[in-house]
Amino acid sequence: MLRFLASRLGTAVLVLFVLTLVVFVMSRVIPGDPAVVYAGPKAPPEELARIREKLGFDQPLIVQYVNYLGGLFTGDWGNSLATKRPVLDELAIRLPATLELLFAAMLLAVVFGVVLGVVAAKRPGRAIDGVIRFLAIGGVSMPAFWLGLLLQVLFVGRLGWLPATGQFSTEVEYVSPVAHVTGFPLLDSLLTGNWIAYSDGLAHLVLPAVTLAAYPLGLIARMTRASMLEVLGQDYVFTASAFGLRDGLIRWKLALKNALPPTMTIVGLAAAYTLTGTFFVEVVFNWPGIGQFAVGAMLAVDYPAIMAITLLGAAGYLIANLVVDLIQARLDPRVRLS
Amino acid sequence: MTDLLHIDDLEVAFQERGMLTNRPVRGITLSVAPGEVVGIVGETGCGKSLTALAVLGLLPKGAVPSGRILLDGVVQPLDGSGSARGDVISIVFQNPGTAFNPVFTLGRQMRDVVARHRRMGRAAATAHILHYFEQVGLPEPERIFRSYPHELSGGMLQRAMIAMALLCEPRLLILDEPTTALDVTIAKQILELILSLRDRFGFGVLLITHNLGVVREVCDRIAVLYAGRVVETGPADAVLKAPAHPYTRGLLGALPARHVPGQPLDAIRGAVPGNLLGLTGCSFRERCPLAIDRCGEIDPGLAPVAPLHEAACIRAGAR
Structure with a gap:
């Protein structure tokens, strides 16, 4: 198991290294002069030259790359051209909110996706299967920003059950502010027993999390259904019923454990896709995460920020897949051998 | 009769x-x-x-x-x-290689069968299963108990399947x-x-x-x-x-x-x-x-x- 982990980790590091190169080259070939972004469109030429020198653009590309790589390791990811503050700081204050949203969405997606998939596979072709497949296709094909608006109209506008935007109500930030423990706001409110903030934060989390979960949930439900149907046709499932084991045990334990590894592959891919999905959802729900910052950075050609966000996204993808690999190895002894 | x-x-x-x-x-x-x-x-x-x-x-x-x-x-x-x-009534199937669930140890699979049909504690069930592994001539019953199907040969699996049928x-x-x-x-x-x-x-x-x-x-x-x-x-x-x-x-x-x-x-x-x-x-x-x-x-x-x-x-x- 350790060797398995080490080899997967080694691959991940290698991929990340290659990616720094790709990100760097891309940042140098995209149109738009960073010096102009930094100084503003009306800056005189000598001012631009001074900024280029300051930012290191006058040096050979290879030197720039080595400097960039060195900066990545020493925690200097460059300054945002738009806010002039270190990119790493900008991300650090926004990432926890995004991760909380992402985690909540993936949790919803995995739990409900798997359950719906197993239920649909119980009676393929029947009404319940049709309903679940319709929901799954709807979840996959509905654009997140549109679903988000619809949910806001229904649950905020019509029913008034849930708050529309933000991570906490403004009053909460005055009455019962969240103390800093881990930096993850909702988690901190729970850890410090700040129930006012926690319940308020949960209420704020529901709509964006559901919006974000729709796509991965649909994918996971469909994959689980297909994979369960295949597993249910296997000899060992027949053996289990021939030995009189109960249907519930066969489906939810014996068959599902076989059906999960292919589903987990989809979970890894969906998690990465969902990470980018947070960008839209955060804008719709005014969520204080990296999504809004990322959208701003792209519009402003704030290339240090774009590079940092790209690397972060790639790291997230690699971590998600590493976790998936580990879960698969845990579920299926044969994976550990390969 | x-x-x-x-x-x-x-x-x-x-x-x-x-x-x-x-x-x-x-x-x-x-x-x-x-x-x-x-x-x-x-x-x-x-x-x-x-x-x-x-x-x-x-x-x-x-x-x-x-x-x-x-x-x-x-x-x-x-x-x-x-x-x-x-x-x-018990049954032994044709292909022992596919008749066992690949992601559970043989011991786990057999314990499910015992738990379904007999009132027996965990330790007693394990001893019961090991006893039948011996009955069908499987060497090192404890090791078989902890093995996954892919770790055993077809002949051993068929013996294990017979043991399961006899439980x-x-x-x-x-x-x-x-x-x-x-x-x-x-x-x-x-x-x-x-x-x-x-x-x-x-x-x-x-x-x-x-x-x-x-x-x-x-x-x-x-x-x-x-x-x-x-x-x-x-x-x-x-x-x-x-x-x-x-x-x-x-x-x-x-x-x-x-x-x-x-x-x-x-x-x-x-x-x-x-x-x-x-x-x-x-x-x-x-x-x-x-x-x-x-x-x-x-x-x-x-x-x-x-x-x-x-x-x-x-x-x-x-x-």
Whole structure:
């Protein structure tokens, strides 16, 4: 198991290294002069030259790359051209909110996706299967920003059950502010027993999390259904019923454990896709995460920020897949051998 | 004496949207006494596996069974609602490599079976399982208990499968082509193991096979199935030495062991009829070398040809 982990980790590091190169080259070939972004469109030429020198653009590309790589390791990811503050700081204050949203969405997606998939596979072709497949296709094909608006109209506008935007109500930030423990706001409110903030934060989390979960949930439900149907046709499932084991045990334990590894592959891919999905959802729900910052950075050609966000996204993808690999190895002894 | 298993005029038809589509089992009567090994022999599609599934109450969707199945004189529900399977009746499948769940250890899988049918603590269940691993001659039972299926050979897995089948001390063991997927030497060991276990535990055995060599080695009695019916039945020795039905003779003639070098292999020409609905006359007549006009008119039932030996053929004696 350790060797398995080490080899997967080694691959991940290698991929990340290659990616720094790709990100760097891309940042140098995209149109738009960073010096102009930094100084503003009306800056005189000598001012631009001074900024280029300051930012290191006058040096050979290879030197720039080595400097960039060195900066990545020493925690200097460059300054945002738009806010002039270190990119790493900008991300650090926004990432926890995004991760909380992402985690909540993936949790919803995995739990409900798997359950719906197993239920649909119980009676393929029947009404319940049709309903679940319709929901799954709807979840996959509905654009997140549109679903988000619809949910806001229904649950905020019509029913008034849930708050529309933000991570906490403004009053909460005055009455019962969240103390800093881990930096993850909702988690901190729970850890410090700040129930006012926690319940308020949960209420704020529901709509964006559901919006974000729709796509991965649909994918996971469909994959689980297909994979369960295949597993249910296997000899060992027949053996289990021939030995009189109960249907519930066969489906939810014996068959599902076989059906999960292919589903987990989809979970890894969906998690990465969902990470980018947070960008839209955060804008719709005014969520204080990296999504809004990322959208701003792209519009402003704030290339240090774009590079940092790209690397972060790639790291997230690699971590998600590493976790998936580990879960698969845990579920299926044969994976550990390969 | 009551039979351990008595199958009385079992029919299995298939229905789709209220319409009969096929009737692959057309009235099978068969019994197994305690300690007896009864072989069901026939080609693919003759209904032997469906018969076994009906006994287990595991017929596929759309199957409509009729007739009666009695276990120790008690009528069993044909719809699979009985709890006899895995308990009083056990089965060993053809392919041990795919019959075990690949993501659980053998010990875990067997514990599920024990937990379903017996009130037993975890430790007692483990000891129980290890005991049966020893009974089937598996070395290092503890290691087998912790092993995943892919870590063991086919022969070991089949022994483990037999151990699993014995966990609840079944009265009847169904063996569905238990040696077909195994090497010849391993197959022989498995058959010997089954016979010795039968002597020790006294269960009856229903052995399903198309391999007449296996039948010769282990069966006390056999039933030859053709197109969903028993066409010949009797003591194994008698049927194999003096087959009365032309189909049984054909099967024996097609054995490669009987083959004279240089001569083409004997084969029964034609194939089993695909759909058995609306069949009239003798179902074998199209392929039968002895068929006469009258075979198209009457469907012969089983009739004695010798003591305890019956065949369903109007030309049973003819050569």
